[in-house]
Amino acid sequence: MNNAPQQAPSATPPVTTSADARKLAESLAEVMAALLKVVDAETALVRTGKIMLAMDLDPQKSELSRRYVSMMMQFKASHPFLKANTPDLLAALQRQHDALRTALQTSLTVLATAHAVSEGIVRGVNAELAKRSVPSTYNAYGNHNAPPARRATPLTVSRTL
Secondary structure (H helix, E strand, O other), rough: OOOOOOOOOOOOOOOOOHHHHHHHHHHHHHHHHHHHHHHHHHHHHHHHHHHHHHHHHHHHHHHHHHHHHHHHHHHHHHHHHHHHOOOOHHHHHHHHHHHHHHHHHHHHHHHHHHHHHHHHHHHHHHHHHHHHHHHOOOOOOEEEEEOOOOOOOOOOOOOOO
16 A cells, blocks of 8 residues: 555646647637736726626636636646747747736735725724714813724624615
8 A cells, every 4th residue: 555645637638749739838828818808807997996897807717717727737747848849839928927927916916905995994984983982071181082992893884785
């Protein structure tokens, strides 16, 4: 009995011919171009505050991402053959991959900004509600007492409105 961990077999075997290499490169380029288009569209929608429309792109983006990962696994397994036999395809794929990486970094920045802005808004609303829920009193110096931070109540958001 062998107790060594077994690797799962690759979904698709590595390419062994130039024709297969070209086919893989073309398919990978198509998927990267489609994924780039979806990511750019999502980024544009989030920038303009159309979050619900951006969320509609999720199924398409998930399917393209799944295909991209699958093809990248085959690409990695085929890398030695591609490097030795089709360096031109490798260079073209690298340029396209760099463009996709740049778009993904931009998208992550936009999403992080939108998240920070929305969190700031929700925290501001919660702070205003907390101020209004405590009585307005004065301290010994005649200044308004601020509500204690631990007095803040949780905020409930209804998504059905």
